[in-house]
Amino acid sequence: MRAAWELSLDRMTVTLKDFYADWCGPCKTQDPILEELEDDWEGRFEVEKVNVDEQQDIANEYQVRSLPTLVIENDDGIVERFVGVTQREDIEDALESAGA
Template identity: 95%
Template sequence: MTVTLKDFYADWCGPCKTQDPILEELENDWDGRFEVEKVNVDEQQDVANEYQVRSLPTLIIENDDGIVERFVGVTQREDLEDALESAGA
């Protein structure tokens, strides 16, 4: 089962900069159990539209079955870990 965390962000987004270290720490600690895909909404508007992203940061956790969880705004590590586990990471 492939688990992906899509991080929708923009360079001008302050809360996105708050989210980054949380994601980096999680990615390091979980060591390859899920993939992080960063999506710059200014450069990849088509992807942002496809996922109906309206606010930043938006984090979407997907597995082979589709979207498992969607978070809008800065999300704490514990909430992300719970969602990753339920996605099968």
Template identity: 90%
Template structure:
């Protein structure tokens, strides 16, 4: 099963910069168990609109069945890892 973590961010977003190192750590430790997709909302507004992203950072964990979890604001590592496990990563 493919699990994807979409990270909706913008270069001007302070909290997004706080979120980045957390995501990088998880990506390193979990290796290839999920795909991390960075979505710059300024450059990819169509994707942001499709997922109805209104605040940054927004993290969306999804698998083939659809969205498993959505987080708005800086999200702790444990919560992200729990969602990835729920999604089947």
């Protein structure tokens, strides 16, 4: 049987980038969903919040044109991109596909 630390080495680093703006109403609708996921999944992925007004260079790099935009990445690159308010189940499916 493999130790838990060995199994954790096999897990990819999974990141969910949340592109938002303070003035964005749909972004405020998305926030509680992401907060619940982050709590329920207990460290299986990282959330990076990107304020597009303050971090335009990152938003441009990811070609963000609408808000909210969620980008799920792992060590291999982008796994999924969602534009608009996204349901929890869709995000969970993408996180699982990414290896979280």
